[in-house]
Amino acid sequence: METLVYRFEQGQRKLGSAAQLVGVVSSGNLEVLVQSLDLQSACEIEVNTAAVGFGVIWQAVMNDFNQRWQLADCRIAINDMGATPAVVSLRMDQAIEACLEQAK
Amino acid sequence: MSSYLEATARQRVAALISEFTEFLPPAKEWTSPHLPQLNAPVSFDDGVIIGRGTVDGKQVYVAAQEGGFMGGAVGEVHGAKLVGLMRAAVIHKPQALVLLAESGGVRLHEANAGLIAVSEVMRALLAVRAAGIPVIVVIGGSNGCFGGMGIVSRCANVIIMSEEARLAMSGPEVIETANGVEEFDSRDRALVWRTTGGKHRYLLGDCQMLVADDDAAFKAAIVQGMQDSIQSEVALSLAALEGEQEMLTARLQDLGNKIDPMDIWAAMGVEHPEDIAILDTEAFLQLTASIRQTERQHG
Numbered sequence: 001m002e003t004l005v006y007r008f009e010q011g012q013r014k015l016g017s018a019a020q021l022v023g024v025v026s027s028g029n030l031e032v033l034v035q036s037l038d039l040q041s042a043c044e045i046e047v048n049t050a051a052v053g054f055g056v057i058w059q060a061v062m063n064d065f066n067q068r069w070q071l072a073d074c075r076i077a078i079n080d081m082g083a084t085p086a087v088v089s090l091r092m093d094q095a096i097e098a099c100l101e102q103a104k
Numbered sequence: 105m106s107s108y109l110e111a112t113a114r115q116r117v118a119a120l121i122s123e124f125t126e127f128l129p130p131a132k133e134w135t136s137p138h139l140p141q142l143n144a145p146v147s148f149d150d151g152v153i154i155g156r157g158t159v160d161g162k163q164v165y166v167a168a169q170e171g172g173f174m175g176g177a178v179g180e181v182h183g184a185k186l187v188g189l190m191r192a193a194v195i196h197k198p199q200a201l202v203l204l205a206e207s208g209g210v211r212l213h214e215a216n217a218g219l220i221a222v223s224e225v226m227r228a229l230l231a232v233r234a235a236g237i238p239v240i241v242v243i244g245g246s247n248g249c250f251g252g253m254g255i256v257s258r259c260a261n262v263i264i265m266s267e268e269a270r271l272a273m274s275g276p277e278v279i280e281t282a283n284g285v286e287e288f289d290s291r292d293r294a295l296v297w298r299t300t301g302g303k304h305r306y307l308l309g310d311c312q313m314l315v316a317d318d319d320a321a322f323k324a325a326i327v328q329g330m331q332d333s334i335q336s337e338v339a340l341s342l343a344a345l346e347g348e349q350e351m352l353t354a355r356l357q358d359l360g361n362k363i364d365p366m367d368i369w370a371a372m373g374v375e376h377p378e379d380i381a382i383l384d385t386e387a388f389l390q391l392t393a394s395i396r397q398t399e400r401q402h403g
Contacts, residue, residue, distance in 0.1 A: 001140070001144070021149070025147040025173045026172035029172065031130075031147060031148060048145060048146070077133070079148065080145065
């Protein structure tokens with residue numbers, strides 16, 4: 001297992017929703033838990049992944065994610081079982097969309 | 105039609121249960137203490153969702169196992185959540201406890217903690233029944249319901265299955281590993297399904313209801329199961345246990361020498377047992393209505 005932590009400062013968008021979980025920790029899949037939390041406008045992402053040594057790719061996927069959403073005061077926790085970058089992006093977007101839906 | 109088989113545990117709860125409130129939701133992050141020691145990933149709900157809600161306007165307590173996470177296997181936290189839900193049910197007396205089961209049994213990574221957890225679940229389930237609350241088990245996931253959870257299921261008042269669902273003690277691979285491929289070929293999917301699948305279980309009376317793989321059909325069956333339970337004895341009784349023992353003895357006597365489930369169906373009076381596998385649920389239920397083994401006493 002490998003733990004990777006990312007923090008993006010000065011986000012623009014607050015979700016303000018109850019915690020949301022999407023996805024399942026199964027082979028080639030992951031679960032994404034999104035919680036609203038006072039982080040001084042930052043977005044914090046913690047990844048626990050079974051696939052060791054892919055930190056550079058995770059960094060790129062997280063950078064893209066941050067550019068898409070610019071989240072503030074948001075904590076994201078991920079349990080991953082070897083999902084591909086495309087699946088990771090899809091699940092993370094799905095989780096944020098679930099939050100936006102819930103906050104309506 | 106919305107497939108129950110294809111859905112995740114969370115999707116199943118959303119489809120079947122109204123006004124759902126989750127106990128110990130994933131944000132609490134009650135994860136397995138054992139898996140990190142083995143360098144294995146954890147899940148924020150440890151593979152089971154518990155909570156309360158309503159079905160057809162009636163208050164129910166619900167648990168749903170996620171087959172995608174370690175095959176729905178029961179670890180220490182997973183089991184403790186099931187036990188806690190059942191103990192809460194005894195206190196708060198919902199109209200039923202609904203268990204959406206999908207599990208390979210004990211999570212072997214957690215060894216004794218998992219084994220103890222499963223036995224505690226059995227005890228808690230019987231306490232729920234003793235409190236007069238019917239337990240309804242729904243099996244319709246691709247991982248089936250095996251091992252300790254197979255036993256737990258058979259402790260329930262009502263079992264609802266789909267044709268795609270499987271219910272047994274040892275899984276196909278386990279039997280093949282222990283007794284050889286001549287005894288049981290785990291890659292022979294037709295054999296696996298006619299031995300453990302919903303149709304066979306229904307014919308033998310091991311499950312009470314067989315439904316198509318559809319959320320609405322499962323939901324209707326849960327409502328029916330709750331209604332049926334009102335008229336029957338919910339708590340486990342000695343008489344019911346003795347009845348079960350008699351039924352099993354007779355089954356062994358009458359059918360114990362049959363090699364293949366198709367031989368059993370033929371002995372039960374199915375004219376063309378080779379056709380059973382391809383019948384859709386509706387046609388199967390019509391064809392077998394008169395020959396199905398009498399429903400076991402609730403017990």
